[in-house]
Each structure stands twice: as structure tokens, then as C-alpha cells.
Amino acid sequence: MSEETVLEVSGLEVVYSTSKGDVKAVEELDLSVRRGEILGIAGESGSGKSTLAVALLRLLKPPGKVTAGSAIFHRKGGSPVDLLKVRGEELRVLRWSALSYLPQGSMNSLNPVMRVEDQFKDVILEHAPERKETLADLIARLLDQVGLEPRVARMYPHELSGGMKQRVLMAICVALEPDLVIADEPTTALDVTIQRVILQSLADLRHDFGVTLMVISHDMGVHAQLADRVAVMYEGRLVEVGDVHQIFKDPQHDYTRQLIDSIPRLGRRAS
Amino acid sequence: MTAEAPPVVAVDKEEQVSAPRPRVRAWLSRHPLAAYAIRRLGLYVVELWGALTIAFFFFRLMPGDPINTLIQSLQQNYIYNQQASAEIIARYQHEFGLEGNLLSQYLRYMDRLVLHGDLGPSLINYPTPAQDVILRALPWTIGLLGISAVLSWVIGIVVGAIAGWRRGKAGSAIITNLSIALAHVPFFFVALILVYVFAYTLGWLPARSAYDSSISPGLSADFIGSVLKYGLLPGLSIVGIGAMGWILSTRMLMVPVLGEDYLVYAEAKGLKPWRILTRYALRNCYLPQVTAFGISLGFIFNGNVLVEQLFNYPGLGTTLVTAIQQLDFNTILGVTNVAIFSVLTAVLLLDLLLPLLDPRVKYWK
Numbered sequence: 001m002s003e004e005t006v007l008e009v010s011g012l013e014v015v016y017s018t019s020k021g022d023v024k025a026v027e028e029l030d031l032s033v034r035r036g037e038i039l040g041i042a043g044e045s046g047s048g049k050s051t052l053a054v055a056l057l058r059l060l061k062p063p064g065k066v067t068a069g070s071a072i073f074h075r076k077g078g079s080p081v082d083l084l085k086v087r088g089e090e091l092r093v094l095r096w097s098a099l100s101y102l103p104q105g106s107m108n109s110l111n112p113v114m115r116v117e118d119q120f121k122d123v124i125l126e127h128a129p130e131r132k133e134t135l136a137d138l139i140a141r142l143l144d145q146v147g148l149e150p151r152v153a154r155m156y157p158h159e160l161s162g163g164m165k166q167r168v169l170m171a172i173c174v175a176l177e178p179d180l181v182i183a184d185e186p187t188t189a190l191d192v193t194i195q196r197v198i199l200q201s202l203a204d205l206r207h208d209f210g211v212t213l214m215v216i217s218h219d220m221g222v223h224a225q226l227a228d229r230v231a232v233m234y235e236g237r238l239v240e241v242g243d244v245h246q247i248f249k250d251p252q253h254d255y256t257r258q259l260i261d262s263i264p265r266l267g268r269r270a271s
Numbered sequence: 272m273t274a275e276a277p278p279v280v281a282v283d284k285e286e287q288v289s290a291p292r293p294r295v296r297a298w299l300s301r302h303p304l305a306a307y308a309i310r311r312l313g314l315y316v317v318e319l320w321g322a323l324t325i326a327f328f329f330f331r332l333m334p335g336d337p338i339n340t341l342i343q344s345l346q347q348n349y350i351y352n353q354q355a356s357a358e359i360i361a362r363y364q365h366e367f368g369l370e371g372n373l374l375s376q377y378l379r380y381m382d383r384l385v386l387h388g389d390l391g392p393s394l395i396n397y398p399t400p401a402q403d404v405i406l407r408a409l410p411w412t413i414g415l416l417g418i419s420a421v422l423s424w425v426i427g428i429v430v431g432a433i434a435g436w437r438r439g440k441a442g443s444a445i446i447t448n449l450s451i452a453l454a455h456v457p458f459f460f461v462a463l464i465l466v467y468v469f470a471y472t473l474g475w476l477p478a479r480s481a482y483d484s485s486i487s488p489g490l491s492a493d494f495i496g497s498v499l500k501y502g503l504l505p506g507l508s509i510v511g512i513g514a515m516g517w518i519l520s521t522r523m524l525m526v527p528v529l530g531e532d533y534l535v536y537a538e539a540k541g542l543k544p545w546r547i548l549t550r551y552a553l554r555n556c557y558l559p560q561v562t563a564f565g566i567s568l569g570f571i572f573n574g575n576v577l578v579e580q581l582f583n584y585p586g587l588g589t590t591l592v593t594a595i596q597q598l599d600f601n602t603i604l605g606v607t608n609v610a611i612f613s614v615l616t617a618v619l620l621l622d623l624l625l626p627l628l629d630p631r632v633k634y635w636k
Binding site: 057059091092093094095096097100101103107108109110111112113114115122123126127156158 | 531539540543630
């Protein structure tokens with residue numbers, strides 16, 4: 001793993017405007033993501049981790065808005081850009097080819113009236129039209145990578161199980177070999193056996209494609225299995241960032257300790 | 272299957288007796304789409320028969336005697352002074368299919384209609400057969416109302432989709448409020464305003480009839496130009512108002528889809544906005560509009576009576592009103608049958624087409 005950074009977030013602040021004034025969802029957040037690593041973002045519901053993801057992906061919708069900070073994004077073969085400032089066509093071209101998104105599989109992120117292959121096709125042809133000739137092979141290879149048969153390409157989303165949908169989304173997110181994939185709760189709402197398979201596939205994707213992953217999850221178990229480094233958020237602030245072993249063995253912050261203690265264990269019942 | 276399962280002897284026998292049936296069944300279960308189409312076609316025939324039958328009996332319940340009306344009009348028009356003899360009445364009754372009891376009238380009517388496509392003579396244009404009277408009016412109605420209906424639908428879908436897509440923007444708000452205000456204004460009211468402005472005040476466009484009577488009908492450029500010119504005002508009044516309803520309903524269908532996860536995902540994919548609008552948003556919400564369009568075709572074939580009357584347009588609406596005034600059973604039934612046939616056929620075609628438009632639509636197992 002190199003020390004080269006892909007993304008440098010500094011002083012990020014995101015607020016949601018309400019009739020009773022602004023609510024700060026993310027405050028004074030500094031974070032860097034290194035190329036090739038899997039960075040876990042942990043925290044409870046409402047800690048601001050999803051807002052962070054949405055803001056970096058530039059999918060934040062009103063009443064949410066970024067009020068301060070920068071996110072310098074270093075693309076392969078491109079000059080660094082501030083993700084929070086880039087607009088219009090420049091942003092559209094940067095999406096997916098450099099920065100892609102892995103949503104929660106239980107969400108309806110796949111268009112219900114398009115075949116799976118067409119949902120690969122539109123994004124690949126949009127950003128890399130030169131791959132038109134080899135498209136069918138590419139789609140089959142990507143599906144194989146996440147353990148799906150080629151015939152899945154001809155199916156519609158409603159014909160797939162939740163775990164299969166999640167795997168299709170994973171295959172789409174690495175289709176253009178982006179510099180950074182932001183995964184928002186990739187295993188939430190899947191049963192534990194499928195969770196395990198999905199985590200394994202994510203680890204394989206990193207191994208095979210060298211993708212840099214930012215994995216947002218409330219589940220410390222996911223971070224323990226997958227992440228190289230973990231950043232812990234609490235009430236919009238980053239309370240601790242560290243190597244995964246350090247975080248679990250020697251948590252520096254009280255909140256981190258509580259999070260780790262909250263992992264359910266066999267033989268210990270909630271009182 | 273049968274080898275493994277321990278069948279009762281009786282069941283075995285039954286299977287042997289009805290050997291060809293399972294073969295048909297097996298074929299149908301292997302071709303679910305064909306099985307569905309056959310079932311749907313069967314239903315169509317039953318619906319058509321039921322609707323035609325109800326229409327027949329319904330109109331026979333109307334009070335009044337058409338033969339009397341005919342003889343009265345003959346007396347007035349041809350100074351036909353003699354009192355109608357029993358023979359003459361019997362002859363006309365025979366000709367109009369009115370002799371015998373209701374059941375034998377019905378059987379004769381169905382026989383003529385189904386086997387010969389014959390509705391019997393019309394009264395409003397005696398002795399021209401009713402189907403000829405209707406066929407003469409039909410092209411005008413299809414031309415004016417059919418084209419107007421398609422245009423309003425297309426305009427409504429496109430403008431409504433854009434209005435929904437750009438909701439919150441000034442242009443979208445203006446279009447939406449304008450549609451709310453205008454959607455329920457009657458066609459004839461707009462027609463009157465258009466006539467006043469463009470025909471009466473400015474004198475640019477004609478206000479009556481379907482073409483310039485000094486040009487003989489035919490496939491000449493003059494005639495077609497004249498038809499278009501005469502059709503412009505009635506067409507505009509229908510499209511102008513009709514599109515408003517479609518704009519509103521399309522916008523209403525569009526807005527909830529914009530909040531769906533797959534739209535956020537499409538945006539994250541960096542697709543072009545037009546592609547997201549058409550392939551992701553519109554494709555997921557326009558299906559009810561397709562169905563509604565098929566049903567709205569029924570109103571076309573009844574003719575838009577008021578607009579046709581106002582412009583003295585020789586369409587089905589005008590024909591129907593005249594026929595009702597003169598108690599012309601055959602023509603009234605004929606116009607009704609055209610409407611029945613077109614709505615049922617449109618719904619049949621839509622039912623067969625919908626699975627192609629949306630993969631989630633499945634009628635078969």
C-alpha cells in the first residue's frame with residue numbers, strides 16, 4: 001500500500017437547513033484516503049457518515065448543503081480537483097470513471113424496467129465509448145468477478161434476490177476501474193451469510209482491481225473484517241482514525257470503545 | 272411423473288380417455304404467452320358480443336316509432352298526402368328489421384351485422400344503408416379527433432415530463448398552474464374564443480365545414496390544404512385543452528419517481544440528464560398514460576359532438592345527433608357499435624402490448 005493519497009478532505013462542514021435554523025450534520029472533518037486502501041467509516045445512526053458520503057459524491061439534495069471545506073481528489077492521469085467545487089459537465093464526466101458509488105443493495109438502485117446488461121451498458125458507453133466492441137465480454141467478466149453467472153445479464157432486477165442485486169451493483173461500480181468507490185452500507189439489510197459473501201467479494205475486488213474503497217457502515221464487524229483503517233464519527237465529528245488493529249485493540253476514544261462493546265457476542269445476552 | 276407417483280386406477284383411465292387434451296394443455300403450458308393471447312382473444316369476443324347485445328336492447332327500449340317518423344317526414348318532404356296503408360307500414364317494418372318480436376328482431380340484426388356487415392337502411396339519409404352513412408362520416412372524425420387526440424397525448428407527455436423534471440423552477444410552475452386552470456375548460460368554450468379571434472375578427476381561418484366546397488374532394492394538394500386549413504381551429508381547440516389534462520397527469524406520475532433510488536444512482540453514474548429523464552424517470556411512470564390513452568379513444572369515436580356541431584364538421588358526432596333527433600335506430604346503433612368496437616379493440620391491443628413496454632407486467636404464470 002502506497003502513501004499516495006486519493007482524497008484529502010479538510011474542514012468539511014455540511015448543514016441541513018430547517019425552519020428552526022441550520023443543523024450541522026458534519027463539522028470540521030479532516031480525512032485522507034490512501035490509494036489502494038479500504039477505509040471504514042464507523043458511527044451510529046445520525047453520526048453524519050452517510051451525509052459525508054453523499055456530500056463527497058455530490059448527491060446532496062436540498063435542504064442539505066456544504067458550507068465549508070474542500071475535498072481534493074487526485075485522479076490517475078488527471079489534475080487534482082476539488083470534489084466540492086466541480087460543476088456541470090466536468091462533474092458528470094468525472095462521475096463513475098473516477099468516482100463511483102455502491103449503494104445499499106436493498107434500495108431500488110437498479111432501474112426496474114432495464115435489463116441488467118443495459119444498466120452496465122449505459123454507464124460504460126457514456127464514459128468509455130471505445131469499449132463498445134468488447135462490451136459483452138466485459139459484462140460477463142465483471143459478473144463472474146462477483147460470482148454471478150453470465151445469464152444474469154439478460155435478467156431484470158425484479159428477478160434477482162437481494163444478494164444478487166448487491167453483487168450486480170458491485171460489478172457495475174468497478175466497471176470503469178475508478179480511483180475511488182464510496183460504498184454506503186453495502187451489507188445492511190442482507191442476511192448474515194450473504195453479508196459474508198459480499199464482504200469477501202469486496203475484498204476480492206480490491207485484490208483484483210486495486211480499487212480504493214471507502215466503506216460506510218454502522219456495523220463494527222464489517223470494519224473488523226474488511227477495513228485497513230477505520231474512521232469513527234460521532235455527532236458529525238471525526239473522533240478517531242486509526243489502523244484497524246489499533247482501533248479494536250487499543251481504542252483511544254471512549255465512544256470507539258462503546259461502539260466495539262456494542263457488537264453482539266454469542267453467550268452474552270442483552271440485559 | 273406418472274411412473275413415480277402411485278396413481279389410482281381411475282385417474283389412469285381418465286388420462287387415457289382424454290389423451291389429446293393433455294397434449295393441448297402441455298403445449299399451452301410451454302407457450303404461456305400464446306395461451307394468454309388465446310384466452311384474452313376469447314374474452315374479447317365475449318365482451319364484444321355482450322356489449323353489442325346490450326346496445327341493441329337498450330336502444331329498442333327508447334320510446335317512439337321510427338316508421339311513423341319516417342312516414343311523417345316523407346309526407347312533409349314529398350307532399351305525400353295519402354295515409355300510410357298497412358302494407359306500406361309492413362314493408363318499411365320489414366326493411367328496417369322491426370317486424371316480429373324483440374328476440375327475432377335481435378337474431379335477424381345479429382345475423383345481418385355479423386355475417387354481412389349490414390346495419391340496415393338509415394332514416395336520416397333514406398335509403399342509404401346506415402353503415403354507408405357512418406363510413407362517410409368516419410374519416411372526418413378519425414382525421415380530426417384521432418389526430419388531435421394523439422397530438423394532445425404526445426404534447427402532454429413531453430411537456431408534463433419536463434414540467435415534472437424541472438419542478439420548483441419558474442417555467443414548470445407556470446405550466447403547471449396554467450394546466451390546472453385550463454384542464455377543465457370545455458372544448459367548445461375555447462373553440463368559440465378561437466372562432467371569434469381567428470375567424471370573425473381577423474378573418475384568417477374559416478369557421479365552418481370541413482373543406483372549401485368550391486374544391487372538389489380528391490387527392491389534390493388544393494383539397495388537402497383546404498382540409499388542413501378548415502381543421503385547424505377545431506383541432507387547436509381540442510389539442511389546446513386536451514393536452515393540459517395529460518400534462519397534469521404526467522407531471523403527477525413523474526414527481527414521485529424522481530425521488531426513487533434509481534434516479535440518484537443514475538445521477539451518480541454521470542449519465543446525461545436527457546437520458547435519465549427518458550430511460551429512468553419517464554419509462555418508469557408512463558404506463559398508466561398508455562392505458563388511459565386507449566380508453567380515451569372511445570370518446571373519439573363517439574365524436575366530440577359540441578365541437579363538431581359548432582364547426583358544422585361532418586363527423587360522427589353530427590351524424591349521431593341527427594340520428595337521435597330522427598329516431599334512426601340503425602344509425603344510432605351503428606355509431607355505438609363503432610365506439611364499442613374501437614374501445615374494446617384498443618384495450619385488447621394494449622393488454623397484449625403492455626408486457627413489451629414494462630417487463631414487470633406479467634399476466635401469465
